[in-house]
Amino acid sequence: xxxxxxxxxxxxxxxxxxxxxxxxxxxxxxxxxxxxxxxxxxxxxxxxxxxxxxxxxxxxxxxxxxxxxxxxxxxxxxxxxxxxxxxxxxxxxxxxxxxxxxxxxxxxxxxxxxxxxxxxxxxxxxxxxxxxxxxxxxxxxxxx
Numbered sequence: 445x446x447x448x449x450x451x452x453x454x455x456x457x458x459x460x461x462x463x464x465x466x467x468x469x470x471x472x473x474x475x476x477x478x479x480x481x482x483x484x485x486x487x488x489x490x491x492x493x494x495x496x497x498x499x500x501x502x503x504x505x506x507x508x509x510x511x512x513x514x515x516x517x518x519x520x521x522x523x524x525x526x527x528x529x530x531x532x533x534x535x536x537x538x539x540x541x542x543x544x545x546x547x548x549x550x551x552x553x554x555x556x557x558x559x560x561x562x563x564x565x566x567x568x569x570x571x572x573x574x575x576x577x578x579x580x581x582x583x584x585x586x587x588x
Contacts, residue, residue: 497509533581534549534551535549535578535581535582536548536549536573536578536581537549537550537572537573537578538550538558538568538571538572538573539571539573540557540558540561540571541570541571543557548571558571
C-alpha cells in the first residue's frame with residue numbers, strides 16, 4: 445500500500461517557504477519533474493492493477509479480461525455502453541492571418557485573437573477563409 449503524505453497547512457507553508465528563494469525557471473523545472481514522477485506512478489499503478497486483474501481472471505478460468513467482461517455482461521453484472529459516436533468536424537470559417545494555427549468555426553465564444561482584432565477596428569470578414577479552402581476541408585474530412 446502507498447503511504448500518503450500529510451499536507452497540512454503547516455507542512456504546505458514549510459514547502460512553500462522553501463520555494464521563495466528559487467527562480468521561476470527552477471520552480472517550473474521542479475514542477476515538470478514532479479509531473480514526470482506522477483505520470484510514472486500512474487503508469488506503475490495501472491500496470492499493477494492490470495497484472496492483478498489478468499491473474500484474477502485467469503484464476504477464474506477466463507483466457508482474457510475481455511472474456512471475463514463479456515461473461516459478466518451476459519450475467520447482467522455489468523452493462524458495457526457502446527463506444528461514443530465520433531462527432532462531426534465543423535469546418536473552420538475564420539483564420540488569423542498572423543498565425544494560421546489560430547482558427548474559429550464561427551460557433552461559440554469568439555477567440556481572444558479575433559476579439560482583439562475586432563477591437564482594433566478590423567472587420568470579421570477580413571478573417572473569413574475562402575470557399576475553396578472550406579471545400580478542401582470538407583473533402584479532406586470525408587476522405588479520413
